[in-house]
Ligand code: SF4
């Protein structure tokens with residue numbers, strides 16, 4: 155591991171973290187699997203868009219022209235051909251660049267919504283998409299970060315979104331964007347250690363950061379975490395999100411289903427028999 | 435017509451010949467309704483084929499962040515609510531045994547069945563990867579904890595139960611006596627299963643959107659969305675029954691018996707009474723949710739006015755109109771109330787799907803249906819109406835059941851009475 159790679163990853167202390175055949179994944183001593191994540195330190199980002207280019211190269215998407223600064227004039231969304239975009243925001247502390255992609259929620263709404271498990275939360279954290287998808291778009295409807303997109307212009311559309319370079323991780327490589335970042339604005343590691351690192355940075359530089367790690371609690375937490383020098387609503391984040399994971403909103407209904415399925419027919423049959431007897 | 439219904443069918447050849455003769459159009463072809471709707475239908479079907487070959491993008495615009503439009507909000511969510519009349523009436527007639535509503539049970543079940551058939555069909559049009567559509571049923575990976583997975587199963591099973599409920603009419607049409615007897619004996623089982631499934635998927639459609647909590651305006655989002663969807667499907671369905679009945683009275687009036695025409699006003703008044711009562715319950719729930727949610731301040735915003743339009747203008751007012759119509763036995767007021775109620779349901783469902791959904795997005799970036807999309811939405815409604823008419827003109831839906839089927843019913847009653855008489859002598 156050279157120094158560069160080392161700086162981009164945390165977690166040398168974890169048993170079983172390896173950059174070799176089994177992939178860049180962490181297993182704790184007791185065998186439990188941990189979520190991997192990325193910490194985005196927006197104070198370090200210079201808006202060079204190397205991550206955008208690397209993402210497109212790694213995932214076979216059309217290559218963006220990263221010399222062209224005019225893209226910063228408008229806030230951009232991710233699209234079917236751009237899984238990650240860097241936006242520029244005018245804030246109270248001047249220009250801030252923010253990379254945007256799927257947050258890889260810890261309890262993703264898109265996964266809970268999918269009727270065929272085409273959206274999947276992989277054991278180490280990435281949220282990926284599969285070809286058995288029916289294209290119902292419930293995942294899009296349920297995501298609060300506007301991330302999955304369906305290629306509606308194509309007769310055989312796919313859902314396109316950042317997949318946390320799932321295949322690269324399995325091969326023991328870093329996510330392409332993390333590898334490409336010249337500023338160490340992105341670091342890869344277990345979510346637990348990234349949170350520690352983020353807290354350390356806030357502690358060591360209390361004036362440099364707002365004291366909030368975005369993604370620590372939002373809708374149940376996300377694998378991608380953000381640090382910022384300005385309040386998050388100034389750099390395009392939703393700050394109205396509760397800490398309840400979104401799938402929890404449907405558990406009540408789902409628990410009720412088997413009860414209704416058993417109780418309702420019994421009650422109806424009872425009523426039917428009562429009215430029958432009355433009639434006779 | 436009567437001749438066709440009483441004709442015996444003995445073998446397959448007869449059956450084929452009979453169905454062939456029935457496939458021919460009945461009645462006048464060049465009616466104003468046909469002249470206007472046929473071209474709409476034809477173009478719409480063309481658009482649907484076009485969409486399947488060249489992709490969704492040819493008929494809908496890509497609006498980032500708004501995955502669902504009128505096909506989901508209007509056709510599916512509202513269409514399924516309107517189909518709720520079937521489970522409500524089967525409950526009243528078969529479980530509570532209110533004979534009063536028996537005459538309208540067949541058209542209502544038929545209408546419900548067709549609604550599911552066509553509006554579930556819209557799901558296929560809306561799904562980007564429609565060739566995989568059987569995956570939730572036959573696939574190898576089931577999202578068993580996904581609400582949509584449940585809904586897919588319930589739709590399928592419910593369509594089957596409604597088909598069973600309606601099937602005696604098909605057997606009567608084809609003159610299949612034995613088959614009719616078997617199908618008839620399955621009705622009550624189908625009814626119980628059907629009501630259970632309806633309870634679950636009417637509320638399930640509400641549960642489907644619950645995960646979008648941060649995306650849905652706080653005046654609309656509540657953890658009681660499934661309950662609200664279920665309760666509103668009752669009066670949505672009954673309003674549809676009133677609406678459909680008053681149109682059918684004009685169109686199929688000649689097929690109806692004197693008795694039916696005499697009883698019809700009573701039936702409508704009874705339905706309106708139920709509507710008013712259920713809408714009152716619904717409003718009560720809405721009020722509870724509002725108080726509980728403490729979003730008073732939001733009422734005085736543009737979205738708040740829109741909310742009040744829906745709840746006051748299209749629930750409270752029709753609720754009062756129903757009550758008034760019942761008291762004065764005024765069918766016109768009741769019909770207008772039914773129309774308003776239906777408009778309210780459409781707006782309510784569309785609110786959840788794309789109007790109160792991401793309400794913070796400015797108008798220029800919002801979803802607005804395209805012409806082709808709207809065209810397809812109405813094409814499906816027309817296809818539903820055409821099929822309904824085709825069946826009503828052939829099978830005993832409004833008209834009387836054939837003599838042999840009546841005899842059979844009477845025999846059944848006599849058999850029951852004989853058994854009772856015997857039992858009482860023991
Ligand atoms: S950000 Fe959206 S797409 Fe990504 S995991 Fe969360 S819900 Fe799914």
Ligand code: SF4
Pocket residue numbers: 264267268269270271272273283286287288289290291292293294313
């Ligand atoms: S569009 Fe595909 S991935 Fe998304 S919820 Fe539907 S089936 Fe699952």
